Amino acid sequence: MICDRIQELLAAYTENDLSVGDKALVESHCIACAECAGLLAALKQADAVLASFPEIEPGPALIEKLSRIPEGKRRRRPILGFFLKPSLQPIFTAATIFLTLLSLYFFNPDRKAFDKAVSRQFHRGISRIERLYAKAGAVTDTLGAYANSVFVALKAINPLGQGED
Secondary structure, eight states: OHHHHHHHHHHHHHTTOSOHHHHHHHHHHHHHOHHHHHHHHHHHHHHHHHHHSOOOOOOHHHHHHHHHHHHHTOOOOOTTGGGGOGGGHHHHHHHHHHHHHHHHHHTOTTHHHHHHHHHHHHHHHHHHHHHHHHHHHHHHHHHHHHHHHHHHHHHHHOTTOTTOO
């Protein structure tokens, strides 16, 4: 458990970014733990190798070429680029289907016959619903009457013997 904590601090230790207490903790642990000491040595060696690489300054011609890259690579956004978003495609599909059906309705030469057929089907459905509702009401009334008669019969039998003085 302590090795995990020390290994988190090793990079900061090699860069001298630790407090005095943490630095002493890392040093004392690395004396006792060969694994953490080996990791610290590997980090120091990697820092030394990286420090030995020479820094190269780019020439003015390269800097000029690099500075011109954004100017040449600018992409022009389409004026109506908002409509090209993939998240809007289902909405546009639904709108297209709706407008197609609407145009088929309005430009249909037999629109009056279509309206009449739709109205007839609508009223047939409403009358079926009314009949079904009436049947359901009759069933609930019948069940209510049976419940009352069962309640009266149970009260007359008095199976628990309650109410007798």
